[in-house]
Amino acid sequence: QSVAVLGAPFSRGQKRRGVEHGPKVIRDAGLIDRLSGLDYSVHDFGDLNFHYPEKDEPYMDVKSPRTVGGANKKLSTAVSRAVGAGHTLVMLGGDHSLGLGSAAGHAQQCPDLCLIWVDAHPDLNTPLTSPSGNLHGQPVAFMLKELQNKVPDLPGFSWAKPFLSCRDLVYIGLRDVDPGEYQIMKDLGIQYFTMRDIDRLGIQRVMEVTLDHLMARKQRPIHLSFDIDAFDPLLAPATGTPVNGGLTYREGMYLTEEIHNTGLLSVMDLVEVNPVLGASDEAVQATASLAVDVIASSLGQTREGYVLPSESK
Numbered sequence: 001q002s003v004a005v006l007g008a009p010f011s012r013g014q015k016r017r018g019v020e021h022g023p024k025v026i027r028d029a030g031l032i033d034r035l036s037g038l039d040y041s042v043h044d045f046g047d048l049n050f051h052y053p054e055k056d057e058p059y060m061d062v063k064s065p066r067t068v069g070g071a072n073k074k075l076s077t078a079v080s081r082a083v084g085a086g087h088t089l090v091m092l093g094g095d096h097s098l099g100l101g102s103a104a105g106h107a108q109q110c111p112d113l114c115l116i117w118v119d120a121h122p123d124l125n126t127p128l129t130s131p132s133g134n135l136h137g138q139p140v141a142f143m144l145k146e147l148q149n150k151v152p153d154l155p156g157f158s159w160a161k162p163f164l165s166c167r168d169l170v171y172i173g174l175r176d177v178d179p180g181e182y183q184i185m186k187d188l189g190i191q192y193f194t195m196r197d198i199d200r201l202g203i204q205r206v207m208e209v210t211l212d213h214l215m216a217r218k219q220r221p222i223h224l225s226f227d228i229d230a231f232d233p234l235l236a237p238a239t240g241t242p243v244n245g246g247l248t249y250r251e252g253m254y255l256t257e258e259i260h261n262t263g264l265l266s267v268m269d270l271v272e273v274n275p276v277l278g279a280s281d282e283a284v285q286a287t288a289s290l291a292v293d294v295i296a297s298s299l300g301q302t303r304e305g306y307v308l309p310s311e312s313k
């Protein structure tokens with residue numbers, strides 16, 4: 001089993017500087033060693049270099065459309081190549097606008113993929129409903145086939161063809177949903193679990209229903225797009241849009257263990273770690289090492305322990 005790591009140091013999907021340093025702090029928290037310890041052969045593809053066009057005027061109040069669109073097009077090519085080469089891929093963000101390029105590239109290789117979006121936010125605004133104009137709040141809108149009559153042609157996004165049906169998406173961890181996003185989730189009947197649902201049902205039942213919803217008809221590759229702000233800000237303070245009342249550490253570990261146990265995880269994103277926003281070094285370290293724990297758990301690290309590979313006789 002081989003796992004590839006690809007850094008996407010990119011921040012223009014939102015306004016706060018610093019999230020472009022996410023890949024570095026996650027690597028510095030020991031990601032590669034942790035994955036090597038899980039007896040994967042680990043291929044570190046390094047970080048993508050992104051192009052920043054001189055002129056990139058807002059379009060209908062959407063900021064940096066050409067820069068964000070171009071970055072995601074480049075990312076989709078890199079992700080498609082890595083998956084095509086047979087790797088399980090870990091994409092390190094960077095802001096969550098990158099979820100579009102990552103999932104689009106994955107879908108080029110695995111058109112039947114399903115998407116599990118773990119996040120305080122649905123990131124489902126269209127350019128018309130976005131309250132901020134920030135594209136890290138809009139990636140999912142560009143993926144959904146059922147939404148295309150609602151999404152205008154944004155400069156830089158002509159390459160982005162919708163590839164996902166709304167029944168192939170599940171949200172977990174929602175607690176900060178804009179009116180436009182709520183309307184779309186209701187209109188399209190998207191399956192979602194808010195933090196209230198997790199309180200009511202418990203994470204075990206949420207995962208059971210999630211995986212049944214996505215896999216009942218047939219098993220298919222999973223794209224896990226994990227926004228670190230899904231966790232409670234007390235656990236993950238160094239992030240750009242913190243929202244109180246998030247996932248506990250144990251809920252995050254159970255969630256990712258269940259995804260690993262399907263044996264179907266193909267690509268995962270770990271985004272929105274912003275080391276500049278931690279109030280102290282400890283806060284940054286805590287957020288970065290939580291990111292490493294999430295990735296390791298998604299790839300098979302267990303809380304119950306493991307048997308050492310038998311010494312070769």
Ligand SMILES: N[C@@H](CC/C=C/[B-](O)(O)O)C(=O)O
Nearest residue numbers: 096121125132134136137241
């Ligand atoms: N819904 C807000 C916040 C978006 C949050 C994006 B994040 O989930 O990637 O942190 C917006 O559209 O501006």
Ligand SMILES: [Mn+2]
Nearest residue numbers: 096119123227
């Ligand atoms: Mn997000």
Ligand SMILES: [Mn+2]
Nearest residue numbers: 120121227229
């Ligand atoms: Mn978020």
